[in-house]
Amino acid sequence: MKHYEIIRVREDGKVELPFEYAHELGLVKGAYFLVEIDTGSKEAHLERIALPGKRLLEVELVVEDRPGVLARVSGLFGRYGINILFSESEELKELDLAAIVAVLDVSNSRIPLEGLERELLKTDGVREVTLKNVE
Numbered sequence: 178m179k180h181y182e183i184i185r186v187r188e189d190g191k192v193e194l195p196f197e198y199a200h201e202l203g204l205v206k207g208a209y210f211l212v213e214i215d216t217g218s219k220e221a222h223l224e225r226i227a228l229p230g231k232r233l234l235e236v237e238l239v240v241e242d243r244p245g246v247l248a249r250v251s252g253l254f255g256r257y258g259i260n261i262l263f264s265e266s267e268e269l270k271e272l273d274l275a276a277i278v279a280v281l282d283v284s285n286s287r288i289p290l291e292g293l294e295r296e297l298l299k300t301d302g303v304r305e306v307t308l309k310n311v312e
Contacts, residue, residue: 209233209311211263211280226262232284233262233311238277238297239304242268246302247277253296254281257288274304280311 180198187193194204204210207229213222227233240246247266254261264279288296290308297306 203228205229209280224263226280227282230284231282234281234283234290235309235311236277236279236281236297237305237307237309238279239269240275240277241302241304242270242273242275243302246275246300249300249302250277250297253300257293257296258285259283259288259293260285 182195182198184192184194194202199205202223203225205228208225209227209231211224211226213224215221238250240250251261260282262280262282264277266275266277268275283290283293286293290310294306294308297303
């Protein structure tokens, strides 16, 4: 259900939502949200991706744009107990490549980050890997 509220910015960049809506959205201390910002239209979209207590990792991949590559990458995450919370890909058509960004929950991962990076780079079709802890 959609609700509309007019709120006032308390301080540069800081807004406060009414408690009942914040609670329903899971806007609690330590929760993780993805904010999609469109400066052209002056709009922002907020989406909760994890409640407090998770260990998150942002992964950026450049992969060959062909069937099966994403399945191999997803399977690798599953084998090591890594949960995909969010992912988005973009075709780099002129290069026959694709860029993938994903946010992962590595709280129960059975592989260290260095090992994960090595395994991703060994995966058929993966060209580049960047891993970044989400604080």
